[in-house]
Amino acid sequence: MTRTVHVPLGARAYDVRIGADLIARAGAEIAPLLHRPRAAIITDETVAGLHLGTLQTALRAEGIASKALILPPGEATKSWPHLTRSVEWLLDQRVERRDIVIALGGGVIGDLVGFGAAILRRGVRFVQMPTTLLAQVDSSVGGKTGINARQGKNLIGAFHQPSLVLADTSVLDTLSERDFRAGYGEVVKYGLLGDAEFFDWLEANAHRLRDDIEARDHAVAHSVAMKAEIVSRDETEQGERALLNLGHTFGHALEAATGYSQRLLHGEGVSIGCALAFELSARMGLCPQETPSRVGAHLAQMQMPAGLRDVPGELPDDETLIALMGQDKKVVDDRLRFVLARGIGQAFVSDAVKTADLHAVLSQSR
Structure with missing residues (x-):
């Protein structure tokens, strides 16, 4: 079908x-x-x-x-x-x-x-x-x-x-296991940013996506429908569309730090970025600590990376990573903007992140 x-x-x-x-x-x-x-x-x-x-x-x-x-x-x-x-x-x-x-x-x-x-x-x-x-x-x-x-x-x-x-x-x-799993980083992002019921479904069914074409088609179609709805309201990312960048401020910095190489695929960077965004949200008191724990548990279940410790090889220090985040397209008036969350499916954009909190989350993730 x-x-x-x-x-x-x-x-x-x-x-x-x-x-x-x-x-x-x-x-x-x-x-x-x-x-x-x-x-x-x-x-x-x-x-x-x-x-x-x-x-x-x-x-x-x-x-x-x-x-x-x-x-x-x-x-x-x-x-x-x-x-x-x-x-x-x-x-x-x-x-x-x-x-x-x-x-x-x-x-x-x-x-x-x-x-x-x-x-x-x-x-x-x-x-x-x-x-x-x-x-x-x-x-x-x-x-x-x-x-x-x-x-x-x-x-x-x-x-x-x-x-x-x-x-x-x-x-x-025809995809390798690694490439398929990397793509899952963008699938899970949709549940995390705006659809808690979809995340529930993924917790129960994501293990079937590799071999079950019906489950796979549902996950792809649901993700696309979510993106289409957001894009139709904010085509050129003046507001709401920025939510689609959940995990990407961290992820893009890590990709740059690893030279856009096979050390870290884009979807793997997004997976780590989503985990860090929820850890940062919990540290800022926006959501309970159980929330990033649940996100981390699901990523682990799917054999997805969830921290800086999961990136092979040496990474630059925190200051360098934060400087790389400063090139992110969501930066406005030199202020870093992150997609944070008050819970699963409740993402929002904020420029109120303190550098100390950012350092703490990166350090813990190593």
Whole structure:
């Protein structure tokens, strides 16, 4: 069964289609969007080996010609050199504003290709085809696109909504255990920030997501529906959308500190960040200590990292980590803003965090 979540943004509205074998049906899904029967695909080497052939066969079945650019895998690809390469390749393919660019891959490819589509000819249409759990529940939806800078993650980018998102949940079977678990960091975030009943459901059912397609589709669709609802009210993150960054101020700093390497995947950083956000909230008296204990117990059950001690190798000192947090996009007037919580499902944004509390939580987490 294919589920559809609509993202209601007026003239920029689109559907997120969620279900098994959607890549094999991609030609029929994408054909109604096309003004001429051609598409440009950008993917990475890992995903190309697994899914590019299926996608191009599906497009050919509908009479759609396609060419593909294959980039290296990994977070380092979200950079100026690969953005330049991608945009210039699209220009060589004579991609026009009314054409479709397909981003086939995880969050790195989706963010990079979406940003390329945003700036190419001042905006061309694109389709997100996320192939990781993390991308399906989070980065492919909502129109945030961008690349990383030396100073921090996602600091260069644009809001550019896709025309369609095809989340093929059957391809998640090809993920490694580590990549699947990392994606779960973004799933659990939705329960923690605004839906206590969803967190209850995850406590009872999250262990089934790897092997039970029905449970997996429910988790993906529920996460996407939550994000779509928030994005529809605050598309460019002027207020409520910042809640979606629960755990990210800590997580992005840790990713920068580890050089955007395989030492720490994005979803692992978010998992640690969520645990730290609840520890910080309890330390500030916003919620009882039982709350971060419950969060930590669930992350442990799912074999997710929950503290700085879970990051392999040496980390910089607390001052350096806090300085890295200062590059976060939620910083306003040089004041750090954190997503904190009064309980599970009760997140809010605050700039009232004392440095002493921050130091204490980081120190305890080591």
